[in-house]
Amino acid sequence: MNNPSNATFLSIGELFENGEYIIPIYQRNYAWGAPEIEQLLQDIWDMASESRGQPYYLGSLVVHKRKDGKFETIDGQQRHTTLSIILAVLKSLSIQKTIVTPNLAFECRDRSKDTLAYLFSTEGEPKTNAELEPAMQAAKEVTQRFLNSKEITKAVLLSQYLLKDVKILRVVVPEDTDLNHYFEIMNNRGEQLEKHEVLKARMMGILQNQETDNKGGEMSTFSKIWDACAEMDRYFVMSFTPDVRKKLFTDALYCTHRTFEDLCNVLSSLQENASFKTLEELIKDATLAPIGKSESSNEYEGAYAGIINFPNFLLHVLRIKAPQASLDDKKLLTTFEEYIKTADDVKGFARDLFTCRQLLDRYIIKRYNDEKWSLRALKLSSDGSSVVPENSFEELNESLIMLISMFHVSYPNQSRKYWLSGALSYLYKASKNSTLVDKGEYLGFLEQLSDRFFFGRFYTNKALEYDDILLLEKSVPYSAESKKLNDDYLHRGTSTPNFIFNRLDYLLWKRLKADESTKSGNPNYIKARLANFSFTTRSSVEHYYPQDPVGDSDRFESDNQAESVDRFGNLCLISASRNSKLSNHLPHAKKEYYANSNIVESLKQVFMMSYDEWGPKHLHSLDEHEKMIIEVLLTRCK
Template sequence: MLNKTSEQQDVAALTVSQLFRSGHYTIPIYQRNYAWGQEEIEQLIQDIWDVARQNRGDNHYFIGSLVVAQRGLDRYETIDGQQRHTTLSILLAVLKHAFDLALPDITNINLHFDCRDKSDATLSSLFEHGCVPGDENVVESTVWRAWKIMVSFIRKMDIDRPAFLRYLLENVVVLRVTVPADTDLNHYFEIMNNRGEQLEKHEILKARLMDKLDSSASELERIAFATVWDACANMQRYVPLSVHHSIRDRWFGHKWNVIPQDFDDLLHASLKVKTPEESRTLHDIIRHPKGSLPEAAISSKTDEEHPGNFGSVITFPNFLLQVLRLMERNTPLDDKRLLDTFTTSDPDPRQFIMRLLKCRMLFDRYIIKRENDDDWSLKALTRYEKSFSYTSTFAPAEKASLRERNIPINQNAIMLLSMFHVSFPAQIYKYWLNGALYWLDKYAEPGQMNINGRDYLNYLENMANHFLLDRITETPGEQLYDFDEMENAPVCFPTHFVETPLHNGTGVQNYIFNRLDYLLWLNLKNKRQFAGVDMQYIEKRLDNFTFTFRTSVEHYSPQHPMNDELPLERSQGLENGVDNFGNLCLISHSNNSKLSNYSPVAKKEHYEKSTHAESLKQVFMMSYDSWGHAAVENILHHKNMMVNVLLYRH
């Protein structure tokens, strides 16, 4: 523990080892339940390992604060930070039991949930025994799900697990802040919940880049820079709609489909109708953060400032890094390092803002989004004489290829892009998006938005195959790709394929299942018939299939059957038993938790009345008349069929 002066006596910097070796922490009933999901959990683990492997010696890595009120000797009530503390508790249990690593001097979990017996019982059982309580009624699903996410993620990582644990225990630090004993906690919570919005990193970055404009830069140039930045920052609207109507046609043309080519093209006297906020210096922003501007700087809200209708697959800070990565290939996609990354890269402000504008306009038209929280969409902003609308990016009659007459390009692109997106929910791993932006940036004609849809699809398919080849041959990942080289290197799958990465149970990578479901959809839409399955059963469920965020690998014939039945045994031809790829599919966590121990017959009955397909591979499995001990030949038939689809064999 760090030494403390009298002024610092209520603040302690604790390593994870120190945090769990002493003290007892209670999560009061008024705190929300544990709620971290896959993205937050995987991000925390990845961040810790990224820092650990940088060989920083004894340097500490601070991961946040734990605000507590002392309730006795070494006893604390947690006010803020319980999500991180709970996640660390589960992580220690995972390392201890799932990976057989010793936790020196940590004998128990020092976290207790007030009046939440399920959370207490689940966390305690995981730490003591490496499993959940036998009674499903006392299992807290969010804690159990976090365990499974961690086990799956760590298995897939290229990681030195003992080194990771050592760094986690001795170098990862939590700042414990103890509030004064006479603190009015109700008032404290009111302050916490109503505190002003802090200045975000991308706003600081905007100010820094504007300050980098040379001394000869005019006020108009600074306003132009800020206007483009702010328009691009609104990820819920198409860029032209986030620009004031007085300059919209001048910048983007009458049809709003022109991409400005030169920074000087942006400069026009109409820009001066914008508010002073858009040309503020870093000094101004620090003195008057957003939400506390001087009265003179506040203007009435215009149509351009209203929220949009679209949900983006990425945040603006991460989009900034995506664009910078096109300029510097080794740029990390970690928005927590946004300011440091831009400081190291030091891009020219004018060049960067023009690249940002171009990529954002291409992103609007050629990358999927959610429209009004509904299904995936791929639409272009279309201008008419006195109005505008959103229309399919690619004409409905335009087919993906002459051989694929049943699939319009727009529909095909939506499925392919959504496959990528749900496979890599964490923003730090969206290398597919960087690959797509690379191609769009390269092939969009100067100043124009038009690209060849078939060429775009062919490129995305090739990138998808490279990603798959990495995962079935366990070669280095897509973050190392040179997209110039990849574009001209079609994938050749091995003739003699070693199937080991497929027969790994819950360790099979999500992308493999998503790629397979996409290829099944593609084959079925093109009217391919599969032998040995009930095609009528399958085709009935095809039209409602769409990609969703599925994170749980289901064993169709269960690992732990109910009613004392035995699981599938390892046998000749089924050496991996229940973990054989033929017995696996990817579904949502909720359905997996609800049905995981049910028999194949019971699972099929549950889905019988539904015409919605969560997994096409699962639909294929359910189309067989029998499954399990008495039908190993069906499992092997299905496995071989799926491998052939995955590797383009017929």
Template sequence: MPNNPDITPLTVAELFNQGHYFIPIYQRNYAWGEPEVRQLLQDILDESRRAKNSRHPASQYYIGSLVVDKRGEGQFETIDGQQRHTTLCVVLSALKNEFADSINQQSCLNVKATEDTPFQKLSSLSLNLSFTNRKRSTSTLALLAQGITTGCEQASMHGAYDVAVRFFEEHKQELCTLTDYLLNNVVILRVAVPKGTDLNHYFEIMNNRGEQLEKHEVLKARLMRPLGIDERKVFSTIWDACASMDRYAQLGFEKSLRCTLFGANWDQHPVDFESIRQEMVNSDSPAPLVSLEEIVQHPVLQDKKENPVNDDSEQYASIISFPNFLLHVLRITHVSHIDTDVPLDDKRLLLAFERFSNRTDEDIATFSREFVMNLLRCRLLFDRYIIKRKNDLDWSLEQLKPNETRHHYVSSGGDFNQQLIMQLSMFHVSFPTQVYKHWLSAVLYYLLKQHQLGEFRISQYPAFLDQLSNKFFYGRFGKQPIEYFDICFEDVMPENDFDHHNLKLGTHIQNFIFNRLDYRLWRKLKDGHEFDVDMDFVKSFLDKFRFTFRTSVEHYFPQHPIAGEPMDESILHSFGNLCLISHSDNSKFSNNDPATKKNQVKDKLNREQLAESLKLVFMMSYEHWDPENQPAMIQHEKMMVDVLCS
């Protein structure tokens, strides 16, 4: 590191032991969600594991910069980096408040006798971040620092706290090592701007600075290098068509090639790389030679607004990024040729491909042709059989079809379309972070195999997704957990032996469990199943139910009721009294009684036409939900567990 007094590398422990930081009003609100928080924590966990397994001393792991304006001795105004700094503050609060005992009990063999333990260092840290003229943000951060999660008005911070708690619960056996690495080896660079800098102008520049070449662009160049000129054009065309994740892949090809490559209905897969090369070469026949005089006398005017490739008026939001999609394709097309799994971490994209791109030119060329064809096949399957976001509330499962004028969209699943959307969105919202979307690898692998064998039937797709749900449920939450790789790619079916301890974790119960239950409730209701509840009330919510990104586990009967008697804790924290809702709803619910919450949900249904949780709807169907009616609550839990495990 250059000897520059304006650039100071700080470990996380040093960051929270030195100085105070103010977030100015011109900065946006804290906005990180579950994907960003989980990704940061996963990166730090991965680095701590590498350090633990290495023979060399643990290296420093840089997580970016914190650009500040020094206002006085130990006083800094943050210009850039507040999202990461705030997240670290919330994460450390979660560790101190929820897991201090676990960290203290675990042995820390890598800590010298003369050093403070991670528990001691964690305990000594103090909150050193506040927001100028944002009382809600400052108040929420202060409450979370004390472990108080009720009354937090800043929903994003509260959400980050919950995400951190669930993440640490999942990796509870590694908390001592993780905390030690986080405090001592994770480093942020504090960069002080020169005195007299126009901060508003500097902030504007920081937020409009250019982007460096992305990893997938570097990878594309590496894989194209040993190919011939014609082959490079084929590779680049396929790659670019697949890279536009919010547009159907066929639209990335010239209009004249679409029916030739994909069939009259645009639903076929090209045979191989060479056949595409031949078609593209033939379509590029040279134009007749024309003299300059003829061009001037008979100009051919072209409408500059017309783009023969990007002619898609519909916009669909993909559930993953292109770099992440590349890793799924690498994973499923080389599953039988790799000795270790491919992590779905796009920051390691180049490293994941290194074993295939660090060979002779001939080997790289062979791999490039094979991979780009698998990329196209998987992308066509992804477009047709994996959900997309069509608007803020709806999921889409549609395929692209040509017509006489342009193109149109029809449902991919026919009579099964609604069921497939529910199944796929259930998986998607249960694992919002891209690095955990193992289910998508399993689905693409199944679709690719079935199409290659010519055995795919849309009527069999829902049954496969139900089976995959069972494999995730019993494979990950059974008494003998199975690795994700084996669940996705090996022909294993775990025993139906659910470990009910997973339902006794209170607000740390995993999202997938709640979402699986909601899907199974939805399916049974659609099939006409009757439950021993107010069925008219339940059915009034059924058609408005959608899977959304819900990350807050809420007590229906509150932990600290505003009025009335408290609930016996064994019932209060039981699965029967819990449901999964959004953080905005959690903030509104607060410590309200069930009757008030019921009216709030009804109001939301009238305003937004959206029901978030069928389990919550079932709880609301009971006339009374209070300490005097505990038998009904116990009966509800038994009913829900039967549906969950049936």
């Protein structure tokens, strides 16, 4: 056990103003991506806006104090590195002037150390992306996009709150600690009790306290539904044995909107006891009871990766009946406490959970074994002896995969997937009485949702909140004279919002699939590459003609963003690794690289590559392309 004096709460300002920290060689490289960084920024933003001075505890930083007085980081380097990058961006935007140099260095990783120092620096020659650590450079861009989407006064508030009220627990291990052994333990330690486990115990406690002759059966039913839904890496129906599936679902393995009483009649009669534990019992073993596997070993288990975790999925289900409920998973317990108060509330939620998990499995994309996105449901084989997957729709399946993946990669965070909230609400209403959802109407709804998000956020004098957009019954109007496209969102260089690029790529894909003329580029070059395109989590904005071209090549000289290298026509969204590799290469070199790799990351990039000439001396190509893509971007999907 550590001496309590070795554990100290530090504000982020105190952490960076005092002490030097070293990331030892045995630690992995910086690995946080856009989801983790955006989640951290959003959490701090929320607390800065709502907490009224209450501290936000970020977790722990476990360190060993070396003889030279420097701290060797054992656990917490990802957070510390991310905080360093955030402070560097705040400094570059002149929002914070307190922390002007990093206090973090990397043992035997010069590029990481140099990148962090460069991000804080305001002097010296610009570095090429090839000279910078790709993950850190991508983190900088994610942070810039986030902060540039906020009002400057609120960004200042975030900076002040971050330095003063965000706290981290620094734990200094004893001098005689075997660091290698300690590090191994830290990476293999058991899971802590999670909020959704506490929530389950609370809700079952409500059922236990009711006056009814069947509370044992109702608790058992609730527990079985909850535990089956909690296994997010397999199909919901596969959490039940074949005999139970026959009673719960139709031959199509689908049965939404069953009453809680019906579910009790099936599930409470089973032999297994409800896996109900009090909070005291949960805290003692901090484990969740395993779900029983299907009896048949040859049935399709559907090992897949979905787009949402269980705690956040619970909040989306709650919004079916409480549309104003928060999607902030930090508030999971308090949000449910506000809306789930009685036994009837618990039963109603269990019924909705049973329905929504089926809808998620059937109508929302997932990946199988790291393959491409898919949209598949399960069905019984022709002889009824096994379960097999099939496309959820015979037609439009590809279009729906494209559109749903477009939303997901635009908003990769687990929390606040507002588009998913809208989609589940639509699916819930469209599936009454176990009706299968109409493919055309579903596609139309999602396309209209894309329109709402774009015109509601980027085509108004003031961006609407996502919740307000979801509550609108029709698409956001954009014909009023007082509303116009805010060009500033387009010509932001690396800070241009991801959703704009992804929406554009979807609209381009849709036009190309319909064989419509796009009035830009070489159509043969473009169509030959269409089949290789799919949406992936891309986080780096590339300048097709580079900011710092190699050699004595021409440069964009204008200070006007709409005419500079940062203009929208010269940008596309790609992966951070490829942007780092190719960043300062001229267009013909980038074109050659992609031609040899058969990789298509961005349809907008394909359009740019289809031109024979590109750059400051060939503005006619850039002008033609930009005019076309803005016209496409302003076209309604639906």
